[in-house]
Amino acid sequence: MTRILAIVFPHLMTDWILRRQPELKDVPFVLAIAERGRRVVKAVNSIAQTKGVYTEMVVADCKAIVPELQVLDYDAAQPQKLLTALAEWCIRYAPIVSIDLPNGLLLDSSGCTHLWGGEEMYLKTIQERFQKIGYSTQLAISDTIGCSWGVCRFGKISSIVPSGKQAHALSSLPPTALRLEEVIVERLQKLGLQSIQQFSSMPRTALRRRFGAGLLTRLDQAMGNELEFLLPVKPISPYEERLPSMEPILTATGIELALKQVLETLCQRLSQENKGLRVCAFICHRLDGTSQTIEVGTNRPSRNPKHLFNLFEIKIQEIEPDLGIELFVLQAPVVEELQNTQDALWAVNNANEAAIAELLDRIAGKTGTAAIHRYLPTEHYWPERSIQSTTSLTEKKTSDWRTDLPRPLHMLAKPEPIEVSVPIPDYPPLLFNYKGVLHTVKKADGPERIEQEWWTDKSEYRDYYCLEDEHGGRYWVFRLGDYFTGDPKWFIHGFFA
Amino acid sequence: MKRAADKKVIEELQRQILKLQGNQPLADQTQSLGLGPVEQAFPGKVFPRAAVHELISNSTESASCTNGFLSVVLSALLQQTGSCLWISTRRTLFPPALKTFGIEPDRILFVDVPTVKKALWVMEEALKCKALTAVVGEFTALRFDESRRLQLAVEQSKVTGFVHRFQPKIENTVACTSRWKITSLVSTLPDDLPGVGFPRWNIDLLKVRNGKPASWQVQWSPQHGLTYIDASTSVVPEIYTRSTA
Numbered sequence: 001m002t003r004i005l006a007i008v009f010p011h012l013m014t015d016w017i018l019r020r021q022p023e024l025k026d027v028p029f030v031l032a033i034a035e036r037g038r039r040v041v042k043a044v045n046s047i048a049q050t051k052g053v054y055t056e057m058v059v060a061d062c063k064a065i066v067p068e069l070q071v072l073d074y075d076a077a078q079p080q081k082l083l084t085a086l087a088e089w090c091i092r093y094a095p096i097v098s099i100d101l102p103n104g105l106l107l108d109s110s111g112c113t114h115l116w117g118g119e120e121m122y123l124k125t126i127q128e129r130f131q132k133i134g135y136s137t138q139l140a141i142s143d144t145i146g147c148s149w150g151v152c153r154f155g156k157i158s159s160i161v162p163s164g165k166q167a168h169a170l171s172s173l174p175p176t177a178l179r180l181e182e183v184i185v186e187r188l189q190k191l192g193l194q195s196i197q198q199f200s201s202m203p204r205t206a207l208r209r210r211f212g213a214g215l216l217t218r219l220d221q222a223m224g225n226e227l228e229f230l231l232p233v234k235p236i237s238p239y240e241e242r243l244p245s246m247e248p249i250l251t252a253t254g255i256e257l258a259l260k261q262v263l264e265t266l267c268q269r270l271s272q273e274n275k276g277l278r279v280c281a282f283i284c285h286r287l288d289g290t291s292q293t294i295e296v297g298t299n300r301p302s303r304n305p306k307h308l309f310n311l312f313e314i315k316i317q318e319i320e321p322d323l324g325i326e327l328f329v330l331q332a333p334v335v336e337e338l339q340n341t342q343d344a345l346w347a348v349n350n351a352n353e354a355a356i357a358e359l360l361d362r363i364a365g366k367t368g369t370a371a372i373h374r375y376l377p378t379e380h381y382w383p384e385r386s387i388q389s390t391t392s393l394t395e396k397k398t399s400d401w402r403t404d405l406p407r408p409l410h411m412l413a414k415p416e417p418i419e420v421s422v423p424i425p426d427y428p429p430l431l432f433n434y435k436g437v438l439h440t441v442k443k444a445d446g447p448e449r450i451e452q453e454w455w456t457d458k459s460e461y462r463d464y465y466c467l468e469d470e471h472g473g474r475y476w477v478f479r480l481g482d483y484f485t486g487d488p489k490w491f492i493h494g495f496f497a
Numbered sequence: 498m499k500r501a502a503d504k505k506v507i508e509e510l511q512r513q514i515l516k517l518q519g520n521q522p523l524a525d526q527t528q529s530l531g532l533g534p535v536e537q538a539f540p541g542k543v544f545p546r547a548a549v550h551e552l553i554s555n556s557t558e559s560a561s562c563t564n565g566f567l568s569v570v571l572s573a574l575l576q577q578t579g580s581c582l583w584i585s586t587r588r589t590l591f592p593p594a595l596k597t598f599g600i601e602p603d604r605i606l607f608v609d610v611p612t613v614k615k616a617l618w619v620m621e622e623a624l625k626c627k628a629l630t631a632v633v634g635e636f637t638a639l640r641f642d643e644s645r646r647l648q649l650a651v652e653q654s655k656v657t658g659f660v661h662r663f664q665p666k667i668e669n670t671v672a673c674t675s676r677w678k679i680t681s682l683v684s685t686l687p688d689d690l691p692g693v694g695f696p697r698w699n700i701d702l703l704k705v706r707n708g709k710p711a712s713w714q715v716q717w718s719p720q721h722g723l724t725y726i727d728a729s730t731s732v733v734p735e736i737y738t739r740s741t742a
Contacts, residue, residue, distance in 0.1 A: 356580060356626065359623060359626045359629075360606070362622055363608060363619050366619070367608065371608055371610055372607070372608055373606070373608075374603060374607070375592040375607070383591075387602075397603050402593065403719075409564055409568070409598075410561040410589040410591060411591035444691075444692070444693065445692045471681065472558075472697065473681050495557055495558060497594075497598075497698075497717075
């Protein structure tokens, strides 16, 4: 059975101010914000409230009522921050806590209250703790979010609503207690419906027609006929996995099995959150109360259980189980975002590949992932596009490396222009000048025409020639375009062995 | 008879000296790498594997020839299963061309680093990794102490290291087992056919520990591997001819 605890702080912001400025304790003060050319009160402390100052009043009017009133600035973003902090603090009372703007918290206290000795003690404890730190609170506990919300704000009867008695608890409350829109509340009041019981038993069709589906939804939620969920504020829980063992573990094999299991769960969680760990500690709690820790670090965020296990494997020998280990804890104190998935790089087949993967891990840590390349052939004639870089160590090539056409062993990243003298079009050059050195061409092969791929780029084709000069230097040069349409340019693109 | 016995004693002594000098032959090192004439210069006529070789090139043309020769040696070393790391500060190597020298380009991992310092760090780490067969480093500067670190790494791991220095400021002494210089030779086709023939190189082995420095003119072809050039057909430019030391 779900039990929802609603906490409302009637003076949330002023209590917060009082905590920081205790000298304001006996002074009526308000928090105001500039709105449409005047200052409007947004929060009132209890002293000012008893003197007749309410929220949404203009500061000038309030000053007329209470001349000694102090006015402080109101920060619109503060309530959310404050409530989030309070909600995180409240996790000690229930695992699921959600904030309820502007001034409340909702706790899913199902199965928690008996730890404090029943619901009454539970409410008392919470209220007292808040009182101690300076926050006045109103609490209500019931089966539904809607009912608790209404009862803690508008309730006059006991704040503990027994299970299934929502209708009774809400019956005498005003319609506002149902978290309704302003328009609906006004319309209800206009029709003289001052309490929930006056309309809760009316035919649903009539209610829907007059007030819209919103009223019915809120009514159902409060009565428990419709499900409603809390949106928990969860502080980032530490990356930790625990594995208690039924019997004390004494052997290395047992420790390995435990380590594998906790690594698997932790890595699963990391991969869901797209993170990788940098530092990982494996703590073995022994029967005699002491613990043994082994720690590994990776050069880049990793979430591959195999790789991490390999790192741990060497250190397992250092663990002394003594009487036996009863609890294994795996912690990842340092966790980082993983840029791109590189799982495949660590998919190891044999010991050699594992060693190379580890070496690459170290190198990548020093130089960055971008420094490591492995190339696979692609089916393109255009030389620059004939290879593609892959990050995987094991990816297989889909086509064979070609050897039928001559390709230079050294290729310039960008072809460099050369000056040539050519006898007639489509013949290799007689001479060429590259970086101020004149090369006389003695032997030549070609041309090999490589057309630009029209679907990727629309530039001119290249006619490649293999040239050899008088000293035996072998070059790969090309002519961009032809002599019929213009003055083509010549480039050197590579050097043969 | 006595001469034969003497020879045996001398060979035994030579082997012991080699062992003392840390030049221990590997168990599987007895077989030839198929490098033809080049292997003759090394102690025991075996190409030293657990060693760092230094190759120097002074022009872009000879750099590609040097890498060509390096690829021939690498393909012999890698066989079918080995893997190789190619570290470079300014790489111009075009991977698909390695296939013509018998290397699957996808078996080579390239590490491109901006500085010599980083390249040396990677090279030393890689040379310590026993899973690799060979490591190639392309950078200009190499100090004596740095080269000694590399040498110490390979003595432990038995990985073959190659340092290809392109246009070094000085050709300083380093602790490498050998120093090579490879330059291009004019190629020829049979019967004076037009076109560019198979690559021909002038290989200078300038220094080799416990071996005989030498110079060869060789041609490389996918069918026959490295072969001596028949002196009558080769046109060797005068600037490259060197007498055998």
